[in-house]
Amino acid sequence: GQQLNQSPQSMFIQEGEDVSMNCTSSSIFNTWLWYKQEPGEGPVLLIALYKAGELTSNGRLTAQFGITRKDSFLNISASIPSDVGIYFCAGQNKGSARQLTFGSGTQLTVLP
């Protein structure tokens, strides 16, 4: 199945630093979503984006739906230890039987 290109694959940052990760696709999507997965748990939805160019925030998280509808990025400001986890992007098109296409994930480690 199709995979989104998500980068970077992993990040090691100091507490307090800002983080940026992105996803690109060869196909357009109607919706972009960002999930966070903590160790040993299932992914949890962080942000959903529904319009090209849309910029949405959720606390210290900000995500954008690329104007071409083929990319999205997620920023985390002032990282804290509980930001540790795997962040997945996902693209979704209405009417698609398989619905979500996932990126390969960004493993974030926050060093104290």
Next chain:
Amino acid sequence: DGGITQSPKYLFRKEGQNVTLSCEQNLNHDAMYWYRQDPGQGLRLIYYSQIVNDFQKGDIAEGYSVSREKKESFPLTVTSAQKNPTAFYLCASSAGTLYGYTFGSGTRLTVV
């Protein structure tokens, strides 16, 4: 509260034995999904079901089987034909709209 429940959280089985992973949701979602996650890798789709009594193979269906006799339930059987069954298994459900998936907390299967 509505949600999706996977059980058990940890499962140990001997090689050559079939094992069934449970997934139950009370969100009234039509669609349900099974994913496999290996260390350092993303989510790979095993099977999905959009409606009761109907399901389709995903990208890595070999060695797995499912049933969808009730809207609330989508059990996954890992058969002895699966070459490398040790992994983290995630179940998800969706209302079929552009709101992404709700994931369960996963089952970690270890085959010895």
